[in-house]
Amino acid sequence: MDTTQRTEQQRSADRRRRELLEAADRVVLRDGPQASMNAIAAEAGITKPILYRHFGDKGGLYAALAKRHTDALLASLRAALDAPAERRERVEATLDTYLAAIEARPQVYRFLMHPSDGAPGEQGFDVGKHSAPVLRRMGEELAQVIEERLDLGPGTQQLARVWGHGLVGMMHAAGDWWLGERPCSRAELVRSLADLLWGRLAAAGDKVGGPGF
Amino acid sequence: MDTTQRTEQQRSADRRRRELLEAADRVVLRDGPQASMNAIAAEAGITKPILYRHFGDKGGLYAALAKRHTDALLASLRAALDAPAERRERVEATLDTYLAAIEARPQVYRFLMHPSDGAPGEQGFDVGKHSAPVLRRMGEELAQVIEERLDLGPGTQQLARVWGHGLVGMMHAAGDWWLGERPCSRAELVRSLADLLWGRLAAAGDKVGGPGF
DNA sequence: AGACTCGTGTTACCGCTAGTAACACACGTT
DNA sequence: AACGTGTGTTACTAGCGGTAACACGAGTCT
Structure with a gap:
């Protein structure tokens, strides 16, 4: 049997992989998302x-990197969502x-959501295949x-999914804008x-003397 | 004075610029967002x-291209938003x-929102400086x-901006998910x-026999 | 012991990209 | 006739992602 050998080598490989990921994390957080494979x-x-042997291609490294942060974020969101409190309180939490x-780690955020930002040159990470998944995962979890x-x-399931993705999008867009302008x-x-979300848009009155009719 | 000369040559330049933009549009809509400057x-x-003399760099061409589509989209949204109808009707419209x-032009959409999608290689357009602006513009207009x-x-102005960006984000995220899965x-x-938006999340009852407490 | 595997590491290279001189032609103005 | 300006070219750079091809070292099997 080669179990011992395999596990030993695999353990070493996993350690190496983690080290590489941490190095990549440092570079990405310092140089922004346009960090090159050479730099990493x-x-x-x-x-x-x-690097290529460990992660296949740049997208693989990105995915691995993104997964770590996304998992952490999702865990804390789950905690807030599952807290024993009133619904509005849970939503606000x-x-x-x-x-x-x-707010605490804007660099991580910008990397996850806007991975092609930064300096000119623009051989940054791709976004469509990875940053979307971050939001998708949040949307699906929230839907659940x-x-x-x-x-x-009736139709709870479908409604929940629409709302999950819609709510996540609302949160994300508002947060993105807020993080930039801090209004x-x-x-x-x-x-x-x-x-x-509590219907204040629907309940608000029309402005008197407004335009039109 | 060189007004006549300048206007004449400028007119020619503008025509050329428009022709180039239309060519770029064709390529981007056919090849996806990873269209190279060579291909265009x-x-x-x-x-x-x-191309570089006309648009400076790839970002400039992207911005010019995006502006056309964004303007068109915003115009139609404005129309729906300004229609003489009840509020809920206007929101739904x-x-x-x-x-x-x-739905009608998913390629345009994907170009505007996910400009780095597509085939491997990934020297696509940058997203952070341009796709965000699309949503930002929508958010600001809606806020207005x-x-x-x-x-x-009191606090109408700030509330309107938060809602504008949040609503746009909700619409965008839900639309993106819907376009992909068509559920x-x-x-x-x-x-x-x-x-x-009409508060059904707040009004919904708890599920009986749910988990936890 | 010796052959074998397997992960680690290297150098050197490919094809492609964005972006840039440097040069040449045509045209309307002065 | 001289000029400025927009149009166009060829030829090039620097950097990127990605890939052979090769070499070393450590544990394993016979």
Whole structure:
């Protein structure tokens, strides 16, 4: 049997892989998302082909890198979502958790969501195959929670998925804008968004003397 | 004075620029967003340096290209938003207009929103500096409409902006997911999203026998 | 012990990309 | 006739992602 051998070597390989990932993380967080494979290899103290043997191609390395951060983010969101509290409180806590995360580590956020930003040159990571999945995963997880928790009558499942993706998109877009312009405090943003979800758009009155009719 | 000369030559330059843009449009819509400058130049029947003289760099060409489509999309959204109807009807009409647009021309949509998709190689357009602006512009315009039309008491302006960006993000994310999976009809999606905005999330009852407490 | 495998590492290369001189032609203006 | 300006070319650079081809070292099987 070669189990011992295999596990031993595999263990070594996994350790190497983790080291490489950490080096890549450092470079990406320092140089922005347009970090080149050469630069990452240099940071890790090795040369390109090893990177390619471990991760296949640049997309593979990106995916591995993104998965770590995404998993961490999703875990904290799950925690906020599963907290024993009223629904509005849970919604606000989840929004706040997300916003706190992107506020605390904007570089990570920009890497996950806008992986082609940064300096000219623009051989950055691809976005469509990976940054979308981040939002998709959040949307699907949220959909699952909604479906588990809420009684929406017939068509619950489909409604939950629409809402999951829609809510995640709302959170993401508002957070992205907020992170760039900082027009208000995090708490205000959370309250504004929760108000929107609590039907304040529908309930608001028309402006008197407005344009048109 | 050189006004006559300048206007004449400038007119010619503008015509050329428009022709180049149309060629670029054809290529991008055919080859996807990873269209190379060489390919675009070839489609236009010329060589690269002319493209660079007209648009500066690849980002400039992308921006010019994106502006055309974005302007068109925004115009149709404005129309739906300004229609003389009840608020919920207007909201649904706007959602439907957006979804109909991305459904009718998914290639344009993918180019605007996910400009780095497509085949391997991945020297595609950059996304952070341009695709975000598309959503930002929509968010700001929507915020303006909300602020003009709705009476939200003190803090209206800030609330309108938060909602504008949040709503656009919701629409975008849901649309993106829907376009990929087609889990339901357009009308159903519109209704589900409008329901969400009309507070149905807040009003829904807890599921009996749910997990936890 | 010796052959064998397997992961680690290298150098040197390919094809492609964005972007840039340097040069040449044509045209309307002065 | 001289000029400026827009149009067009060829030929090139620098860098990227990605890939052979080869070499070393350590544990394993016979």
